[in-house]
Amino acid sequence: MSDFTPLSEVGEFGLIKIINDKTELRNASTIKGIGDDAAIIEPQEKQLVVSSDMLLEGVHFDLTFCPLKHLGYKAVAVNVSDIAAMNATPTQITVNIALGARYTLEAVEELYEGIRLACENYNVDLVGGDTTSSRTGLVISITAIGEVAKGEAVLRSGAQVNDLVCVTGDLGAAYMGLQVLEREKQAFLADPEMQPELEDKQYIVGRQLRPEARMDVIHDLKGRGIKPTAMIDISDGLASELFHICKQSGVGATVYKDNLPADNQMLQTALEFNIDPLSCIMNGGEDYELLFTVPLTAYDELKNHPDITIIGKITDASEGVNLATKTGQAYPLKAQGWNHF
Amino acid sequence: MSDFTPLSEVGEFGLIKIINDKTELRNASTIKGIGDDAAIIEPQEKQLVVSSDMLLEGVHFDLTFCPLKHLGYKAVAVNVSDIAAMNATPTQITVNIALGARYTLEAVEELYEGIRLACENYNVDLVGGDTTSSRTGLVISITAIGEVAKGEAVLRSGAQVNDLVCVTGDLGAAYMGLQVLEREKQAFLADPEMQPELEDKQYIVGRQLRPEARMDVIHDLKGRGIKPTAMIDISDGLASELFHICKQSGVGATVYKDNLPADNQMLQTALEFNIDPLSCIMNGGEDYELLFTVPLTAYDELKNHPDITIIGKITDASEGVNLATKTGQAYPLKAQGWNHF
Numbered sequence: 123m124s125d126f127t128p129l130s131e132v133g134e135f136g137l138i139k140i141i142n143d144k145t146e147l148r149n150a151s152t153i154k155g156i157g158d159d160a161a162i163i164e165p166q167e168k169q170l171v172v173s174s175d176m177l178l179e180g181v182h183f184d185l186t187f188c189p190l191k192h193l194g195y196k197a198v199a200v201n202v203s204d205i206a207a208m209n210a211t212p213t214q215i216t217v218n219i220a221l222g223a224r225y226t227l228e229a230v231e232e233l234y235e236g237i238r239l240a241c242e243n244y245n246v247d248l249v250g251g252d253t254t255s256s257r258t259g260l261v262i263s264i265t266a267i268g269e270v271a272k273g274e275a276v277l278r279s280g281a282q283v284n285d286l287v288c289v290t291g292d293l294g295a296a297y298m299g300l301q302v303l304e305r306e307k308q309a310f311l312a313d314p315e316m317q318p319e320l321e322d323k324q325y326i327v328g329r330q331l332r333p334e335a336r337m338d339v340i341h342d343l344k345g346r347g348i349k350p351t352a353m354i355d356i357s358d359g360l361a362s363e364l365f366h367i368c369k370q371s372g373v374g375a376t377v378y379k380d381n382l383p384a385d386n387q388m389l390q391t392a393l394e395f396n397i398d399p400l401s402c403i404m405n406g407g408e409d410y411e412l413l414f415t416v417p418l419t420a421y422d423e424l425k426n427h428p429d430i431t432i433i434g435k436i437t438d439a440s441e442g443v444n445l446a447t448k449t450g451q452a453y454p455l456k457a458q459g460w461n462h463f
Numbered sequence: 464m465s466d467f468t469p470l471s472e473v474g475e476f477g478l479i480k481i482i483n484d485k486t487e488l489r490n491a492s493t494i495k496g497i498g499d500d501a502a503i504i505e506p507q508e509k510q511l512v513v514s515s516d517m518l519l520e521g522v523h524f525d526l527t528f529c530p531l532k533h534l535g536y537k538a539v540a541v542n543v544s545d546i547a548a549m550n551a552t553p554t555q556i557t558v559n560i561a562l563g564a565r566y567t568l569e570a571v572e573e574l575y576e577g578i579r580l581a582c583e584n585y586n587v588d589l590v591g592g593d594t595t596s597s598r599t600g601l602v603i604s605i606t607a608i609g610e611v612a613k614g615e616a617v618l619r620s621g622a623q624v625n626d627l628v629c630v631t632g633d634l635g636a637a638y639m640g641l642q643v644l645e646r647e648k649q650a651f652l653a654d655p656e657m658q659p660e661l662e663d664k665q666y667i668v669g670r671q672l673r674p675e676a677r678m679d680v681i682h683d684l685k686g687r688g689i690k691p692t693a694m695i696d697i698s699d700g701l702a703s704e705l706f707h708i709c710k711q712s713g714v715g716a717t718v719y720k721d722n723l724p725a726d727n728q729m730l731q732t733a734l735e736f737n738i739d740p741l742s743c744i745m746n747g748g749e750d751y752e753l754l755f756t757v758p759l760t761a762y763d764e765l766k767n768h769p770d771i772t773i774i775g776k777i778t779d780a781s782e783g784v785n786l787a788t789k790t791g792q793a794y795p796l797k798a799q800g801w802n803h804f
Contacts (some may be wrong), residue, residue, distance in 0.1 A: 153510060154616075154618065157619075157711070158618050158620075158711075159514060159545040159546075159548035159619070159695060159696060160514035160548070160551070160609070161512065161513045161514070162512055162549070162611075162616055163510065163512070164510045164613070169494060169503055169505045170503070170504040170511065171501040171503055172501055172502045172557060172606070173500060173502070173557075174557040174558075174559050174592050174593055174604075174606055175559065175593045176559040176560075176595060176602070176604055178561050178595065178596075178597055178598070178602070181561070181595060181596055181598060182595070204501050207501070208499065208503070210501070214513070216515040216606060217515075218515050218516065218517040220519050220522070220602070249513065250513060250514060250515060251515050252515055252604075254517055254519065254522060255519075255522055256519055256522065257519070257521045257599070257600070258598070258599040258600070259598070259599070261519070261602055263517055263559050263593075265513070265515055265557055265606035266501075267513065268501070272505070277495065277499050278499050278500070353500075354500060370498070370499075
């Protein structure tokens with residue numbers, strides 16, 4: 123007798139009911155959640171921000187090493203990260219999923235457990251979506267909605283010459299985590315008896331499998347009365363995101379190589395893999411940290427901040443986007459972020 | 464020399480730029496569209512409604528007979544239909560697409576031409592989304608946002624005993640259109656020289672390939688000062704949707720077989736295919752017409768309405784959901800809508 127329930131036994135409406143029954147609503151702006159043709163939201167005087175992302179099996183994740191619960195969490199976190207990058211607070215999400223025939227109710231519940239955990243951590247309401255079948259792999263498409271007081275949203279286009287360039291957390295770890303997971307997968311495929319060697323890679327593997335959106339920093343900056351002039355989240359890599367800010371703000375930037383925040387486990391693993399750690403930091407992607415600019419006046423507040431590093435400054439557009447070394451040399455940066463085609 | 468541009472030549476950011484450059488913004492509530500981490504919407508005093516749907520190649524559409532432009536249009540229309548079913552006006556959409564490697568820039572532009580045409584017809588702003596690659600077929604996930612004055616949203620749960628049950632347009636044609644397209648596809652596969660026979664099937668094929676959301680009826684009802692007590696759009700079939708309204712409103716319903724609106728082309732084609740037309744009407748699905756209930760007092764306004772048919776009445780829950788014939792007999796209805804698993 124199997125302990126697993128095929129989805130065909132539950133049916134589409136049955137599944138929606140199971141998902142809905144476990145869903146709590148936390149935000150006053152959520153007037154009506156799952157269960158009608160659309161959700162109803164009442165933002166009062168606020169502006170809303172809306173962002174949407176789609177993750178496909180075989181393109182964005184590999185279920186051989188990505189547990190469904192982590193995947194559900196990550197799918198929400200990457201969308202919340204976009205809301206954070208607008209200086210907004212996430213309030214609602216809709217989740218569309220397409221599932222292959224091999225999925226059981228238990229697998230879907232695992233996925234939604236991760237989604238619900240992220241909703242709890244980020245104080246977000248799951249208000250709707252669509253559940254359908256897929257002929258191939260799993261597809262998750264999430265739309266996140268957030269609220270922000272009028273005039274408080276931060277775009278990519280507001281950076282000013284002489285602003286400080288700041289970044290949260292450390293960079294490159296999610297990329298190195300993926301390299302480790304890929305290596306262990308190959309080793310496992312070659313010898314299924316082999317146990318994965320992940321003991322000293324916990325941090326970087328965690329960065330890949332279960333990233334967090336930096337809402338903590340958004341709240342912290344607000345508490346300090348600091349409003350970034352421009353902001354973006356790092357999904358494609360620092361270099362690529364810095365180019366977005368510079369292009370949309372009509373400015374240049376210089377970042378200092380020695381200031382770039384990196385974790386030791388990432389650095390050691392990069393050495394082990396013969397990968398240039400600078401390349402992981404600049405182009406690794408999937409860190410979901412925030413890259414932002416602030417006026418020079420914020421220097422004293424931020425210079426010793428445990429979660430924020432000042433990595434450079436905004437310059438005139440004519441100076442371009444550069445990486446400066448200790449010796450004072452500056453090299454023009456190239457954006458090598460992900461291109462999905 | 465090929466006239467087609469591979470997507471790899473344009474790149475992801477290039478494609479986003481091409482899509483963005485052709486995008487017009489029409490709604491005052493759209494503060495910021497494509498081009499940042501999230502769009503910004505300012506709904507003023509209004510409530511927002513949010514709905515999201517995902518369409519997958521091989522599950523929801525077949526590109527052998529569905530032109531990309533129509534597909535783009537339909538993907539928007541089915542989401543707008545959900546907004547209409549809330550008695551709201553659509554204002555913004557986000558579009559996530561995943562594309563296989565074989566797609567050219569020209570194919571993507573076809574798809575977006577349909578999306579833009581629908582945006583124009585429904586007065587909706589395309590404000591964001593995600594473009595990524597797919598290892599298999601095309602995936603389109605759309606989230607639609609609409610606005611509605613506080614207190615004006617119509618849920619599925621408001622039907623009252625003695626209310627009239629109404630439906631817009633005619634039913635069953637989209638389903639019969641699909642049967643015709645499937646037949647012509649099989650004939651074409653058997654003999655590629657064969658020309659498809661669609662001349663006398665234009666209406667039903669059009670209903671399948673390019674449905675319209677009934678925003679016209681929403682505006683019309685508003686103009687007449689009629690607010691439905693409950694409403695839902697018909698995506699899965701009349702029977703299934705009627706069950707949703709009855710269950711969520713805690714009522715029963717009787718619909719009259721002879722009142723059900725059907726198009727002649729649908730009826731004739733059903734005969735030709737040896738399919739019971741009543742089954743097409745009740746369970747065909749994909750009509751994207753509106754099913755709604757109104758107080759008895761709206762009878763005079765609606766009895767001769769060209770786009771609305773009164774098909775029955777709401778009864779006490781204890782009477783169940785029934786189909787009544789001319790002779791006065793009532794048969795309990797079964798919901799046989801689509802189950803995606």
